[in-house]
Amino acid sequence: MSLWDSFWGIFWWTIWFFAFVAYLWVVFAIISDLFRDHELNGWWKALWIVFLIFLPFLTALVYLIARGRGMAERSMRDAESARRQTDAYIRETAGVSASPSDEIAKARALADAGTITEQEYQLLKAKALAHQA
Numbered sequence: 001m002s003l004w005d006s007f008w009g010i011f012w013w014t015i016w017f018f019a020f021v022a023y024l025w026v027v028f029a030i031i032s033d034l035f036r037d038h039e040l041n042g043w044w045k046a047l048w049i050v051f052l053i054f055l056p057f058l059t060a061l062v063y064l065i066a067r068g069r070g071m072a073e074r075s076m077r078d079a080e081s082a083r084r085q086t087d088a089y090i091r092e093t094a095g096v097s098a099s100p101s102d103e104i105a106k107a108r109a110l111a112d113a114g115t116i117t118e119q120e121y122q123l124l125k126a127k128a129l130a131h132q133a
Helices: 007-036 042-054 056-094 100-113 118-132
Strands: none
Touching (some): 100 118
């Protein structure tokens, strides 16, 4: 009788496969967290890696208990940094200023330099104030 011939064989194979994939995800999360942590000495990182190789389940459990909070904080900090960088890139690419007052100041500088007329300045000012509302 083959594994694939019974429902329970397939069921248990699926459970073990899921557990294995979940374990791999945890190991990769731990390794990436080790390299992301700049406060941890290189020797400690190497020691964690060695223990992950020789005592994988116990080491993963101890790491998640001992360093789980810091792991979450580093992950949130990196996500926030990535969000800020993305927002800055979008703002820069779209040519959107940080605030309407910046737009008005730029328009005033252009008007003072004689690049645009007073009427064009008033139009840019009105647009900047309209974006604020």
